[in-house]
Every structure is written in C-alpha cells, then in structure tokens.
Amino acid sequence: MKVYLDHAATTYTDPEVFEAMKPYFCEVFGNASSLHGFGREAARAVDKARGQVAAALGCKPSEVYFTSGGTESDNWALKGIMHAHTDKGRHLITSKIEHHAVLHACEQLEKEGFEVTYVDVDENGKIRMDQLEAAIRPDTVLVSVMAANNEVGTVQPIGEIAKLCKAKGVLFHTDAVQAVGSLPLNVSEQGIDLLSLSAHKFYGPKGVGALIVRNGVRLDKLIIGGAQERSMRGGTTNTPGIVGLGEAIARAVGGMEENNAHVRALRDHFIDRVQKEIPDLRLNGHPTDRLPNNVNFSFEYVEGESILMTLDLKGIAVSSGSACTSGSLDPSHVLLAMGVPVELAHGSIRFTFGRRNTLEETDYTVEVLKETLQNLRAMSPLFNPQRGEIKHV
Amino acid sequence: MYSEKVMETFAHPQNVGVIEDADGVGTVGNPTCGDIMKIYLKIDKDTDVIRDAKFQTFGCAAAIASSSMATGMIIGKSVDDALKIKNRDVVEALEGLPPQKIHCSVLAEEAIKLAVDDYRKKQGKS
Numbered sequence: 001m002k003v004y005l006d007h008a009a010t011t012y013t014d015p016e017v018f019e020a021m022k023p024y025f026c027e028v029f030g031n032a033s034s035l036h037g038f039g040r041e042a043a044r045a046v047d048k049a050r051g052q053v054a055a056a057l058g059c060k061p062s063e064v065y066f067t068s069g070g071t072e073s074d075n076w077a078l079k080g081i082m083h084a085h086t087d088k089g090r091h092l093i094t095s096k097i098e099h100h101a102v103l104h105a106c107e108q109l110e111k112e113g114f115e116v117t118y119v120d121v122d123e124n125g126k127i128r129m130d131q132l133e134a135a136i137r138p139d140t141v142l143v144s145v146m147a148a149n150n151e152v153g154t155v156q157p158i159g160e161i162a163k164l165c166k167a168k169g170v171l172f173h174t175d176a177v178q179a180v181g182s183l184p185l186n187v188s189e190q191g192i193d194l195l196s197l198s199a200h201k202f203y204g205p206k207g208v209g210a211l212i213v214r215n216g217v218r219l220d221k222l223i224i225g226g227a228q229e230r231s232m233r234g235g236t237t238n239t240p241g242i243v244g245l246g247e248a249i250a251r252a253v254g255g256m257e258e259n260n261a262h263v264r265a266l267r268d269h270f271i272d273r274v275q276k277e278i279p280d281l282r283l284n285g286h287p288t289d290r291l292p293n294n295v296n297f298s299f300e301y302v303e304g305e306s307i308l309m310t311l312d313l314k315g316i317a318v319s320s321g322s323a324c325t326s327g328s329l330d331p332s333h334v335l336l337a338m339g340v341p342v343e344l345a346h347g348s349i350r351f352t353f354g355r356r357n358t359l360e361e362t363d364y365t366v367e368v369l370k371e372t373l374q375n376l377r378a379m380s381p382l383f384n385p386q387r388g389e390i391k392h393v
Numbered sequence: 394m395y396s397e398k399v400m401e402t403f404a405h406p407q408n409v410g411v412i413e414d415a416d417g418v419g420t421v422g423n424p425t426c427g428d429i430m431k432i433y434l435k436i437d438k439d440t441d442v443i444r445d446a447k448f449q450t451f452g453c454a455a456a457i458a459s460s461s462m463a464t465g466m467i468i469g470k471s472v473d474d475a476l477k478i479k480n481r482d483v484v485e486a487l488e489g490l491p492p493q494k495i496h497c498s499v500l501a502e503e504a505i506k507l508a509v510d511d512y513r514k515k516q517g518k519s
Contacts, residue, residue, distance in 0.1 A: 342424070380450070
C-alpha cells in the first residue's frame with residue numbers, strides 16, 4: 001500500500017485543475033502582454049484567475065499580484081516593504097517559528113542594516129502577544145507572522161495581530177501558505193495588508209503563487225523586467241500556472257468545510273490510536289487550535305529520519321524535523337522555539353493528511369508505525385525495555 | 394539520496410543487540426547531536442580475534458547502516474586488523490554515503506576504536 005501523508009510539503013494537482021490548465025499550453029499559448037488576439041485570450045484567462053483569488057480571499061482583483069510561489073511572495077513582501085519605508089524606520093518584527101523564506105529574508109535585511117525582532121512562541125507554538133505588542137516601536141515598519149505553522153500546524157491569531165498593527169500604525173504581512181484552503185481568510189475584514197500564498201499547497205500546480213497587497217500600500221519591486229502585474233513584477237505571465245491557481249483556490253475555499261471535515265476525522269482517529277497504542281511520545285503543537293490535517297509527534301529514544309526511512313520502505317511518505325533530514329546540524333527551529341528538548345526534536349515526525357487519504361490508509365499507517373517504533377527502539381541504546389525509560393550513556 | 398546498499402543494510406541490519414558479557418564496549422555521540430552508537434565486542438583473549446560484535450544505535454538510516462556494516466566487517470578479524478578499518482572502508486562497503494552523512498561512518502570507526510581500547514584496558518594491554 002502507498003500512503004501519502006506529506007500534504008504540507010506539497011499536494012497533488014487536482015485532475016480537474018489540471019484539465020482547466022491544459023488548453024493554456026498548446027492552444028491558448030499567447031503572451032498575456034501581447035496586444036493581439038492570442039495575447040488577449042491569455043490575458044482574459046489571467047483576469048479570470050485574478051478574480052477567483054480575490055473572491056476566495058475577500059480582496060480586490062487589483063490587490064492580487066501573481067508570483068512564482070510562497071518564497072518569492074515572502075521575499076517580496078519583506079524586502080519590498082522595508083526598502084520602501086526607510087523614511088519611517090528600519091525595524092521589522094516577526095516570530096521565531098516562521099518559514100525559512102521569511103527568516104532568511106530577515107537575515108538578509110539584517111545584513112543590509114535593518115533591525116529584526118524575533119518574538120517568542122509558547123509551548124504550543126502560539127505567538128506571545130505581549131512580547132509582540134511590547135516590540136512595536138516608532139520606527140517599526142512591518143510585522144510578519146504566519147497564519148498557520150507548516151511543521152506543527154499551530155494557528156496564529158492573525159485578526160488580533162492585524163488589529164494591533166492597525167492601532168499602532170504598522171503594516172502587517174502574513175505568510176498564509178499553509179492556511180489557504182484550511183482556514184477562513186478574509187483580507188479586508190481581517191485587516192491584512194499583505195498575504196503570501198502558493199498554489200501547490202491547495203491542489204494547484206507548483207511554481208505559481210501570489211502576493212496580496214492592499215491598495216495604497218507602497219512597496220518596492222523584487223523582480224525587475226517588463227510591465228507585467230501592473231509594472232510591479234516583471235517576467236512573462238505564467239498563464240497555465242495562474243489558471244491552475246485560480247481554479248485551485250476557488251475549489252479549495254469553496255470545498256473547505258467538506259475537505260476539513262474529511263482530513264480532521266482521519267487526523268483525529270490517527271492521533272487517538274497512536275496515543276493509545278504507542279508509549280513514550282509527545283504531541284507537538286497546539287492540542288486543538290491547529291490545521292485540521294496536521295499532526296506532529298516526537299517519539300522518544302529514536303531519531304526521526306530513521307522512522308521516516310522505515311515508513312518509506314513500507315510505502316508511507318511523511319516528513320521529519322530531525323537535523324538529519326534538513327542537512328543542518330540542528331533539528332527543527334520551530335520545535336526548539338517551542339521548548340521541545342533537542343533529543344525529542346530529533347525524533348519528530350509530521351503527518352499531514354489530504355483529500356485522497358482513507359481510513360484504511362490511516363489504520364495501516366498506525367500499524368506500520370507501531371512496528372517501526374518497536375524495532376527502532378529495540379535498536380536504541382537509549383531505550384531500556386525493562387525499565388522503559390531513558391538509560392543515560 | 395541513499396545508495397541501494399545503504400537502504401538494503403538499513404532495512405535488514407545485522408548484529409543488532411547487546412553482548413551482556415562483552416570484553417569491550419565503545420560508545421560515541423550523544424542524543425543532543427542526534428547520533429549515539431554503542432558497539433559491543435566479544436574477543437578471544439588468546440588470539441585477540443573478534444568472535445562477535447553487536448551494536449545499538451540511535452540515529453538516522455546512515456548511522457544504522459554504518460553500524461551494521463562496520464560490525465559485520467570486524468567479526469573474525471584480530472583487533473589489530475579491526476583498527477585498520479577506516480570510515481572510508483565503511484563508506485565504500487555501503488557503496489557511498491551522502492556528504493552530510495559521512496560523519497556516520499566516522500562514528501562507526503570511532504566506536505570500534507573505543508571498544509578495542511576498552512578491551513585492552515581491561516586486559517592491561519593498553
């Protein structure tokens with residue numbers, strides 16, 4: 001049996017989304033910037049998609065800028081805003097558990113002389129609102145906090161953060177890459193100034209995303225070239241990708257409740273069985289206020305990558321926060337920021353459910369996971385089966 | 394990213410376990426850095442030949458495969474010959490390791506060395 005439980009990494013493209021994209025490769029191939037009929041037909045398809053994004057997120061079509069994906073959108077939001085507002089200040093605030101697209105863009109800005117405050121999160125991964133509020137200064141330009149975390153699924157109070165930012169006269173960006181299609185989002189009602197999204201997280205194609213920029217918010221360009229995207233983002237319009245994004249977001253937001261109910265039922269069944277049947281583990285992230293498809297466990301006495309690879313041998317795809325999968329020496333910065341002990345962070349596994357998963361697959365995964373942990377724990381010098389506790393070496 | 398040999402060795406590791414009356418034990422790594430390797434040796438005191446080797450490892454697939462391969466390579470060898478096995482030999486036997494996993498083979502070399510040191514200390518030969 002093959003079981004895909006890594007939907008936070010990427011989803012498959014919905015076959016109906018793919019169908020909608022197909023004509024824009026070989027038939028309607030015109031450059032959307034061209035004046036002739038070939039171009040105008042492509043431009044109409046892009047306009048339709050822009051309308052679909054706006055309708056899904058409660059913003060105006062003129063506030064939607066298509067990009068190559070979440071990383072570009074995050075880079076553009078942070079660098080574009082900070083570079084455009086040096087008259088006000090050079091200070092920006094974010095959280096310690098952001099995606100690397102945000103954190104590494106912050107590091108780059110620090111090298112350029114900007115100042116960044118990294119706000120802590122609590123043990124469930126929720127941002128410390130008191131710290132956030134205290135960090136806002138007269139020269140603070142931007143606050144960037146993700147809508148939901150990619151590793152542990154914890155949902156942040158972005159409406160509340162947006163309100164605080166508005167009261168303090170600070171711009172607010174949210175990386176909503178994991179949230180679109182899982183959480184209700186309304187840019188104008190929630191008072192969000194900038195929002196990043198990526199199509200391949202909600203059953204759209206890879207390589208296309210968007211940055212929503214509220215009208216009137218001034219930001220510098222990131223990618224300079226032609227006059228695409230109202231002269232704000234150069235590069236030939238990715239018509240098939242954008243068509244796919246539009247179809248995908250319309251379906252994801254339209255079918256959100258049904259999809260959430262499906263993945264939540266599987267996820268809760270999975271958590272329930274794993275907690276009952278496997279000893280010595282920890283559920284990472286908020287117990288309830290988390291993405292409906294996300295579960296993240298740390299398993300004691302074993303290292304995450306070895307669990308991942310064993311599950312892979314049985315056809316089950318998951319991801320791990322262990323250092324061994326990231327290529328760095330440190331395990332997940334998200335788990336460490338939440339205060340998860342380093343050795344437990346090394347043993348963390350993320351399971352993210354999707355539309356096609358079934359109860360049968362979920363039960364199969366529990367069975368394989370039980371066997372995997374028995375075998376790996378039996379092999380571990382930290383595990384003492386007689387005492388069932390960590391043996392210090 | 395892993396060779397077929399690494400995956401095969403990881404999927405069916407040899408020499409897993411503990412030797413209760415081991416003549417030498419070597420432990421390297423710690424849980425904070427994500428790898429611990431513990432190697433147990435049973436050695437013929439008259440000939441210094443390694444009769445049995447077992448391991449316990451907390452670590453990634455490469456660490457477990459390296460432990461399995463390295464213990465397999467030293468069984469039947471004299472302790473002097475076992476010490477000649479370098480991490481590169483383990484990597485070669487595994488048909489390669491990704492660059493960031495080379496340290497797993499180094500752990501295996503070090504654990505063997507520590508286990509032999511422990512044996513020699515116990516024998517008063519160090």
